[in-house]
Amino acid sequence: MGYPSDVVASLLHEGEVVGLIMDLEGKPTLYNLRVETRELPNNLYEFSIGTANAEAAAGTGWSEVQNANNQWLVVPPQDNQLYQVFYGISPGYAQVYRANPANVSLGALRVPITIGGTTGYITGRQSPYWTPSSLSEFFTIKEMNPAFNGYHPYAIPASINVRMNFLVARYHVTLQPDSVTPKRKVTMGSAERLMLVPNWISS
Numbered sequence: 081m082g083y084p085s086d087v088v089a090s091l092l093h094e095g096e097v098v099g100l101i102m103d104l105e106g107k108p109t110l111y112n113l114r115v116e117t118r119e120l121p122n123n124l125y126e127f128s129i130g131t132a133n134a135e136a137a138a139g140t141g142w143s144e145v146q147n148a149n150n151q152w153l154v155v156p157p158q159d160n161q162l163y164q165v166f167y168g169i170s171p172g173y174a175q176v177y178r179a180n181p182a183n184v185s186l187g188a189l190r191v192p193i194t195i196g197g198t199t200g201y202i203t204g205r206q207s208p209y210w211t212p213s214s215l216s217e218f219f220t221i222k223e224m225n226p227a228f229n230g231y232h233p234y235a236i237p238a239s240i241n242v243r244m245n246f247l248v249a250r251y252h253v254t255l256q257p258d259s260v261t262p263k264r265k266v267t268m269g270s271a272e273r274l275m276l277v278p279n280w281i282s283s
Contacts, residue, residue: 083121083247086214087166091249092263094118098162098253099262100219103274104282111281112260113162113253124153124246132174132232133239139195140230140242144182154246155220159280163220164249168212169204174242175231177201180218182227184269195231209245219266224275255281 083091092098092115099110130140145153154165169176177193177200178186185193187200207216218226230242269275 097262099265102277112256117252120249122248142227162251166212166247168209168245170209170243172204175201177229180226
């Protein structure tokens with residue numbers, strides 16, 4: 081099974097530089113990371129984020145994509161690693177709300193995200209289970225644990241199991257000088273609430 085074309089176009093390559101925008105002492109700060117090696121495809125199939133009852137405001141509850149040992153599965157375990165992740169959703173009409181890190185909801189417009197609300201989610205129609213789209217893209221570094229909550233927007237059936245399929249590109253990266261121009265820039269967290277820069281990058 082191949083990657084969708086828009087996902088392939090979004091992947092980073094060896095030698096390219098990506099700029100991560102993070103919070104340093106309350107200020108948005110750009111950190112440039114050069115891709116030294118990459119590994120793909122890496123897949124996490126059939127990950128269930130839980131059961132969502134019909135039109136229930138609790139949704140599936142927030143899931144941080146962990147295994148039975150509470151290890152995050154789409155987060156690098158080491159410094160100098162960067163994960164680029166895309167995900168597909170099943171069933172197609174399920175709405176999946178996103179937070180990255182887990183305490184920072186994404187997609188709010190003027191009002192906070194509410195499960196079942198009209199902002200902050202991606203559906204399986206927008207990012208199908210077997211062919212995730214670039215709309216679902218996110219990046220993680222060590223200790224940046226994303227979370228997801230699935231919502232069932234219809235009265236029938238009584239409940240659904242919301243499943244996700246993750247495609248993960250793993251990169252080994254090195255910090256570059258500020259003078260380097262990155263190929264692309266990525267906001268880590270939300271525009272209003274950036275992730276705090278980790279020590280391995282800021283020190």
